[in-house]
Amino acid sequence: xxxxxxxxxxxxxxxxxxxxxxxxxxxxxxxxxxxxxxxxxxxxxxxxxxxxxxxxxxxxxxxxxxxxxxxxxxxxxxxxxxxxxxxxxxxxxxxxxxxxxxxxxxxxxxxxxxxxxx
Amino acid sequence: xxxxxxxxxxxxxxxxxxxxxxxxxxxxxxxxxxxxxxxxxxxxxxxxxxxxxxxxxxxxxxxxxxxxxxxxxxxxxxxxxxxxxxxxxxxxxxxxxxxxxxxxxxxxxxxxxxxxxxxxxxxxxxxxxxxxxxxxxxxxxxxxxxxxxxxxxxxxxxxxxxxxxxxxxxxxxxxxxxxxxxxxxxxxxxxxxxxxxxxxxxxxxxxxxxxxxxxxxxxxxxxxxxxxxxxxxxxxxxxxxxxxxxxxxxxxxxxxxxxxxxxxxxxxxxxxxxxxxxxxxxxxxxxxxxxxxxxxxxxxxxxxxxxxxxxxxxxxxxxxxxxxxxxxxxxxxxxxxxxxxxxxxxxxxxxxxxxxxxxxxxxxxxxxxxxxxxxxxxxxxxxxxxxxxxxxxxxxxxxxxxxxxxxxxxxxxxxxxxxxxxxxxxxxxxxxxxxxxxxxxxxxxxxxxxxxxxxxxxxxxxxxxxxxxxxxxxxxxxxxxxxxxxxxxxxxxxxxxxxxxxxxxxxxxxxxxxxxxxxxxxxxxxxxxxxxxxxxxxxxxxxxxxxxxxxxxxxxxxxxxxxxxxxxxxxxxxxxxxxxxxxxxxxxxxxxxxxxxxxxxxxxxxxxxxxxxxxxxxxxxxxxxxxxxxxxxxxxxxxxxxxxxxxxxxxxxxxxxxxxxxxxxxxxxxxxxxxxxxxxxxxxxxxxxxxxxxxxxxxxxxxxxxxxxxxxxxxxxxxxxxxxxxxxxxxxxxxxxxxxxxxxxxxxxxxxxxxxxxxxxxxxxxxxxxxxxxxxxxxxxxxxxxxxxxxxxxxxxxxxxxxxxxxxxxxxxxxxxxxxxxxxxxxxxxxxxxxxxxx
Numbered sequence: 001x002x003x004x005x006x007x008x009x010x011x012x013x014x015x016x017x018x019x020x021x022x023x024x025x026x027x028x029x030x031x032x033x034x035x036x037x038x039x040x041x042x043x044x045x046x047x048x049x050x051x052x053x054x055x056x057x058x059x060x061x062x063x064x065x066x067x068x069x070x071x072x073x074x075x076x077x078x079x080x081x082x083x084x085x086x087x088x089x090x091x092x093x094x095x096x097x098x099x100x101x102x103x104x105x106x107x108x109x110x111x112x113x114x115x116x117x118x
Numbered sequence: 119x120x121x122x123x124x125x126x127x128x129x130x131x132x133x134x135x136x137x138x139x140x141x142x143x144x145x146x147x148x149x150x151x152x153x154x155x156x157x158x159x160x161x162x163x164x165x166x167x168x169x170x171x172x173x174x175x176x177x178x179x180x181x182x183x184x185x186x187x188x189x190x191x192x193x194x195x196x197x198x199x200x201x202x203x204x205x206x207x208x209x210x211x212x213x214x215x216x217x218x219x220x221x222x223x224x225x226x227x228x229x230x231x232x233x234x235x236x237x238x239x240x241x242x243x244x245x246x247x248x249x250x251x252x253x254x255x256x257x258x259x260x261x262x263x264x265x266x267x268x269x270x271x272x273x274x275x276x277x278x279x280x281x282x283x284x285x286x287x288x289x290x291x292x293x294x295x296x297x298x299x300x301x302x303x304x305x306x307x308x309x310x311x312x313x314x315x316x317x318x319x320x321x322x323x324x325x326x327x328x329x330x331x332x333x334x335x336x337x338x339x340x341x342x343x344x345x346x347x348x349x350x351x352x353x354x355x356x357x358x359x360x361x362x363x364x365x366x367x368x369x370x371x372x373x374x375x376x377x378x379x380x381x382x383x384x385x386x387x388x389x390x391x392x393x394x395x396x397x398x399x400x401x402x403x404x405x406x407x408x409x410x411x412x413x414x415x416x417x418x419x420x421x422x423x424x425x426x427x428x429x430x431x432x433x434x435x436x437x438x439x440x441x442x443x444x445x446x447x448x449x450x451x452x453x454x455x456x457x458x459x460x461x462x463x464x465x466x467x468x469x470x471x472x473x474x475x476x477x478x479x480x481x482x483x484x485x486x487x488x489x490x491x492x493x494x495x496x497x498x499x500x501x502x503x504x505x506x507x508x509x510x511x512x513x514x515x516x517x518x519x520x521x522x523x524x525x526x527x528x529x530x531x532x533x534x535x536x537x538x539x540x541x542x543x544x545x546x547x548x549x550x551x552x553x554x555x556x557x558x559x560x561x562x563x564x565x566x567x568x569x570x571x572x573x574x575x576x577x578x579x580x581x582x583x584x585x586x587x588x589x590x591x592x593x594x595x596x597x598x599x600x601x602x603x604x605x606x607x608x609x610x611x612x613x614x615x616x617x618x619x620x621x622x623x624x625x626x627x628x629x630x631x632x633x634x635x636x637x638x639x640x641x642x643x644x645x646x647x648x649x650x651x652x653x654x655x656x657x658x659x660x661x662x663x664x665x666x667x668x669x670x671x672x673x674x675x676x677x678x679x680x681x682x683x684x685x686x687x688x689x690x691x692x693x694x695x696x697x698x699x700x701x702x703x704x705x706x707x708x709x710x711x712x713x714x715x716x717x718x719x720x721x722x723x724x725x726x727x728x729x730x731x732x733x734x735x736x737x738x739x740x741x742x743x744x745x746x747x748x749x750x751x752x753x754x755x756x757x758x759x760x761x762x763x764x765x766x767x768x769x770x771x772x773x774x775x776x777x778x779x780x781x782x783x784x785x786x787x788x789x790x791x792x793x794x795x796x797x798x799x800x801x802x803x804x805x806x807x808x809x810x811x812x813x814x815x816x817x818x819x820x821x822x823x824x825x826x827x828x829x830x831x832x833x834x835x836x837x838x839x840x841x842x843x844x845x846x847x848x849x850x851x852x853x854x855x856x857x858x859x860x861x862x863x864x865x866x867x868x869x870x871x872x873x874x875x876x877x878x879x880x881x882x883x884x885x886x887x888x889x890x891x892x893x894x895x896x897x898x899x900x901x902x903x904x905x906x907x908x909x910x911x912x913x914x915x916x917x918x919x920x921x922x923x924x925x926x927x928x929x930x931x932x933x934x935x936x937x938x939x940x941x942x943x944x945x946x947x948x949x950x951x952x953x954x955x956x957x
Contacts (some may be wrong), residue, residue: 014918023654025918026925031947032924033917040626050927050945056670057927057942061658065628066595074629076658076666081358081629 010103010110015038016044017107024060024073029111034100036061036109037084039071044099045084046111051075086117125152125223127427128212129370130202132158134167134674135400135416136228137183142424149193152427155220157212159371160251161199163187168413168566171283175826181252205371207393218771224427227383228371228420231363231401231411236271239335245341246357249280255512261356262287269293269344269354271330281322281482285355288807288830292323294330294344296361302440308469312476312494313593316448319474325349331500333357348385365402378404387421387433397423405434412439414542415566421544433486438508438541440833442500443491443566444869447877448474449497454490454507455480461490470495477521479503483777484502486512493521499673501572505537505547540569541575547576550594553611553670554580570865593630593854595623599635600778600853607638612640614654632851633657637740640776643846644896646903647739647776648910659738662914663901664720665711669928672720673713674700675737677726677773680747680765680785681708692732698723701936706817707744707782709735714937716924719915724901733899736774740854742781745769750787750836751804759804761787764833766800771837772844773895778851778860781844796824799857800840805829809836813843813871814858822858825868828876842875842883849886 008067013027026049027034033049037060047055054077064084065069072081072090081090082097089095101112127143129855140156141150158164163184176569179185188196201215205225212220224900233248243368262268268275268284273295284291299310300317312326331346336342343354365382376392378383382404389397389405397946400416401409410416415437425432440453447887458465462483467474475495482489488506493499494751499520506513511534514520533539535548540873542565553560554577563570590599596619598606603618612618615635619627627635631874636655638646646652659665664672676691691710695702700723701713715723737743747765751757765785775781784795795801801812807830813822828839851860864870873879915921926946930937 012919017920018912020654021651026916027921028917028923031926032945033927036918048945054668055942055944056668057925057946058666058670061661061666063629063632063657064626064654065595065632066625067628068625071626072628077670078631099799103715 002117010092010101010112012108014109015107016104016109019044019109022023022064024062024064026060027056027111033057035073036102036111037064038075039064039084041071043084044102044104044109045071046089046102047073047082047084047101048098050097051077051080052097053080053092054078054090058075059097088117126221126696127152127154127224127226128220128222129154129156129226129228130205130212131137131228131230131400131402132156132162132164132196132198133228133230133400134164134183134413135230135420136233137164137422138417138728139226139228139399139420140189142421143427144189144191144194146422146424146428148427148599148902150189150191152223154194155195155197157197157200157202157214157220159201160253162252163196163198165252167250170249170252170255171286172281173252173282174259174286178252179253202369204369205396207369207373207375207396207745210392210395216896222395224397226397226423227391227398227402229366229369229402231365231409233359234362234364235359237294238330240335240341241359242332243335243341243357244339245355246333248359248361249276249770250285258356258358259287261949264291264448265355265894266290267292267353268356268358269352270358271344272360272362273297273324273326274300274360274362275441275443275445276363277358278317279354279356282446282837283321284358284455285320286829288323288805290323291342292325292354293317294328294346294352295324295326296329298327300324300326301450301452303454305450305494306457306478307451308467309452309476309478309492309494311443312469312471312474316474316495317446320446322446323352326354327335329779363401363411365404367402370396370398370402378409380405380407380409381408382409387422387435389423389434390426397426397666399423402699404619406436408436410437410439412441414438414439414544415773417542418544427460438504438538440504440507440541442497442504447869447873447879449493449495449500451493451500451504452491453500453504454488456490460489466517466521468650470775476540479517480515481517485517488513488517491521494947496551501539501569501575502533504541505533505539505572509534509537511537533576540565550576551580558723573819574865583645590852591610591791592634593628595625595627595631597620600624603634604638607635608642612639614651615644615931616651627655628656630853633660633740635777636660637778638897643894644774646898646900648900648904650911653913654833662717662720663734663904664715665738666718667713667939668772669941670717670925671713671939672715672717673711673737674715674723674727675705675709675711675735676732677735677769678709678744679769679773680745680762682762682766687730687732690727690732694723694726696725698810699930699937701938705737705744709737709744711737714930714939716916717939718914718921718924721905721911721914725905728902728905730897734901740777740779742769742772742775742777742783745772745785746798748787748790748792750785752789756790757804758786758806759787759809761785761793761802763806764809768837768840772840774900775844775848775893777844777848779854779856781857790956798845799823800824802836808832811836811839814861814868816856818860820858824858827868827872838883838887839875841887842878843871845873845889846874846882860893865956870929 006061015022015025024037029098029101036046099115165181192255203213205212226908268289269292273293332345334343370383377383378908383398399419421436422432442451458480464481466479478492480490537547543561545560545562562573576831632655745768747761750761782798783800784793784798786793786795797815801824803810810829811827811828812824927942
């Protein structure tokens, strides 16, 4: 298997069962570190693994939970929370982490192109 | 301001009452028109004599009311270490012992009282003391160092305090009381007997109905015992007289002022003596002919005198002589008409000889009002009962509920606003509520502390009535404190976060509640922290069993119990560090930290360490870290006990113990304290007889010195107390609350810990010990268990789809011959050409 699937913009990175519920893994996608999370309600999210607050590649190792209805990951470094859906930092309106399209086919997790957020 | 003549007040005596006079004078503006000169004979400024016994534990500075040594107000001059020779009401002058003459407009005598020493033969032998000042305590401590038996003459309130001091100094202690019971002024026969049983159970000998006829002189001219009338002689190398106090009225007597029949400067309701410019307050004064030997009436007199000097109407018309104190861990309280002297008064008694509790209520003939009472062994109801007497509110229908165990006590009795809550500082419930509403504070609870619980409850009730619940929930997902969570997990036997959040919470948790629940599950179940769904609850340090550093790498700390390590093991650590290119540094806890390990290197590093006999040091966990030790008696020429062996034993006993915050211990082999054990959550210091156990110390941003919990323990008792202390902390502390603030947060503070751990007052002892035994029995090394489990190892990869490719964000530079992290300025890309593994 190669780095790309037949849909050339998507990269297969792992099996879904390799990601724990409310856990994260780091994948190498097009040379960049991408954090992929799985939430309790069955959704899968992908965002850059790079935490702009601590300037370290660590977000996949954060704790996943909810703030109100917002699914988020807390940076393991200094606990800033990031909305899993948009990458928006919930503690600092000026900070956002790039997110990526992600889908699950036949139990395989695929990471797609960066998402645009308004 | 027009120039005006400033008047001068001279205060003779700088004890608690003299200090309060100056405080009130400054606060109420008397110093706008008056200069104040305070003359104190002791070498130090006023200090808290109510808690004098704690001097041995906390030192003089902690007791001081003026640690700076002077008042902020420059119009107050404090002259210490100086005696007043006399004063002349005609010329209004005071003569100091250095020859200085000070003019006064108003003279305030606050000379206090002196211990009464009965004129028995031998009363002045070396080895005989009184118990009044810090200097007295220092002298007693010095004498106790070379002695083994001591006796206190007088079984009143102060005498029992003195006896406790002798006991703390390691002496076998006798209490000799003339009356048929202890604390004869405050409690009745049954209460005195209950108190005596408590005190005897602590190893003291109580002799009532005992008259001392002489202090026996030994061959060296020092005291060796007490001869009693009609009883055998008691051995005693240290003798403390505490047989009552006498007002110090000699200056007034020499100046020709009127004195009360039984001593004391006779004063009117405002504190004025027979000379209108001479005042007397506190224990040297006798308003209406009666002297008051407690601090609260003295404070009231000080306030009244200041008021009078300002032209106010204040008057002192008598005082509430209610008393509540804790003697050697035993509550004793007496209030109102404790001896039922009111005609027709009824008594309602609850007594439990097994538990050592005696409570008596004195009730009016018609059964509607509480007149007074006595409480021994459990005085928790005092905060409610005493104000009921003072305010005269109606008794509830079932007054026995007030004293029955687990009675409704504080909760159901609505006090009227005028009810006095703090008798030391005359603060009413209304004052406390008004201060809470204004965001201000009162002095309630700041003197003897007996009303603290009641005050706290009034404030909480006030906030609740304003709809402001004092919210101690840990986060938005659980309306519970950590302690409540700990209890529901234990009661329901929950084994996973899902069970806990579904039963007691909302949402899916967060970075606050998840690690708390992980810690609680670890404390109760002691399974692997990476087992099942518990891994995703852990903070990253626990999740990877290592400490994350600024560039996303980890540091590794193998356990080195007690800081003792063989050369071979030291070499292994060096080799591992060299082979993996790690930065090494010695830690404050006597071990070695290896920095710069990539996550994917951790299993290999640990395989090498485990093979060499190392195990996890839990530096990454809110858990026991280290038990630091000095080299101890094996090598040190000063050591008196083997501190290294004990430190190793304790570290191995408590290793892996998950707790609300990190836990550190220390063991020193002698009083030189080279292990800095008193800077630890638990510190053990060797004595000639055994070990002293200190608790509640830490370094860090808010350093705290550990305080003595119990002294001269044998090894077995020490470990039993430590088991209880640590488990009690783990069960009841808040999240991220270290032991020092935890102890402060308990009602009763360190005394509460002592009740639970030493006295086993809650009967929790065996349960706490069993919980610790379970921990000890089920401990395993979680790093060894991890490297043996392929499923757990799966997590330790840089990339799930490229396990062997290092994260490009991590790079190092060289600093002083070792690696140091290089900050990355933004996301880094390896480019698209790197081959990656299949999913």
